[in-house]
Amino acid sequence: MLHGMKVRDLNAWYNDNHVLKNINLHLMGGKITALIGPSGCGKSTFIRCLNRMHEVIRGGRVRGEVWLEGENIYGRRVDAVMIRRRIGMVFQKPNPFPTMSILENAVSGVCLHESLNTNGLAERAEEALRQAALWEEVKYRLDDPAVSLSGGQQQRLCIARALAVKPEVLLMDEPCSALDPASTLRIEELMAELKKTYTVIIVTHNMQQAARVADHTAFVYQGEVVEDGPTSEIFTAPKDPRTEGYITGRFG
């Protein structure tokens, strides 16, 4: 059974701007949870709170609890660096390391945590690149610079880079918004594959995408989770009028 995450009374601020208000949410293990909501409602802020990336921003402040396998990641003795190793993240814009080759990018996280020899690293890179459905395209050019890849390939490389560390949870903040439909489709297929081994949480603006890939969906509005539940229910029988308004396109 894969670990889920439980969020309890989570609040987040940018300086004095109270962006997330008392969020309570259960993110199920081995499932894909989609976060939807209008621009500026706090989706990115929320997902960054899940692996302690919010505090990296100047003025970023968090209060509340986020539980991963019986451990509060905001607990007193918890090391944020270790949490980020267990909870991987993929960003909206592909951000491979331009000074590194494809192979080096794939193992850039692994190198930090494990002392593998060259063979071990190469194996880990192959495994991650296969998982990210990129291996076939790059296996003969692993030493090329990462920026020589297309945008969609770069994003899959970033996914591979996160997977290579073997996290328990994978957070994705609009991973397809910079990509064309074909690359988007590949990454959606990839997500379906990934949920067998990872708990996946994805932010998306694209409601068809949420409907296609997510098992669960949470609607965020003005810093609060208005409604969450199985995707089919949210999209066919929303309970809250605000959810309905959003998915029928009346605002947002």
Add this chain to the structure above:
Amino acid sequence: MAILEIVRIRRGKFRRPGWFAFLARCFGLLIAGLMVLIIWEVGRAAWLSIHTFGFSFFTSSRWDPVHDVFGALPFIYGTLASSLLALIIAVPLSLGIAIFLSEMAPPWLKDPVSFIVEILAAIPSVVYGLWGIFVLAPWLRDGVEDWLGNALGFLPFFQGPRSGIGLLTAGIILAIMILPTITAISREVLVAVPQSQREAMLALGGTRWETIVRVVLPYGRVGIFGAVMLGLGRAVGETMAVTMVIGNQPKISLSLFSPAYTMPSVIVNEFSEAVTQLHLSALMEIGLILFAITLLLNIVALLLVRRIGTVPVQGGRM
């Protein structure tokens, strides 16, 4: 009426660039022309020496105005040695300060630290020279050099008599003088590294330090190299402060404690006393070499530093 006005201004604007661009181009060409003129004039004045000594000017260490025999090797050596020493001291320091300012310092500390570093650039070089003679040199002579000699005396760099006047003093003064340049530009380079790069490494479970070493510095390496070149250019051309503390003896010694002589120093010291044509011409040739070196360093540096914010050079192996 307002619309007409705008149209008129627009029209005017479309016509005027002709004039303006023409003038700007003229001034640009003027500067380039001046540069060529300087090279030409200095080259002409140096011709006698170039003709007389040929390549041996670079390899001979005999500088003998009395017999009209000139070789520039001690000056080239002194310049390079003092400048390299300055780099060895200044680069780690500057990079450290730049990293601190861009990656670690709390906001309230950034401005004061930058200010102090920038103030160093505002001190006239003759004041550095005075400080070198009256503070640094005695301090080195009566303490540091003894200590270095005892601790590292097995290396040729730290042997020989200690006077406090020489390469070490010059190197330290130069290091302080080029520190602001390297720090300021490296800091610009580091600040220009996209936040998404840092976040990528942090999200993989990297510490702040790992992020700096593995992501931020590599991303900025070209610009940092440019900053170092610019600093080197300044060190090579620095005249007054070095002349005051390096001892001005045209000899080549590996020891950092021994006096030396640099290219700018010999020009400024001997120019007014040069009586023979050949002596004057030899000084001109040194000037020409110096000019070539600094020009090259500055061109390379500017080309590299201009790339700030663009994608760095690719490549690199595991």
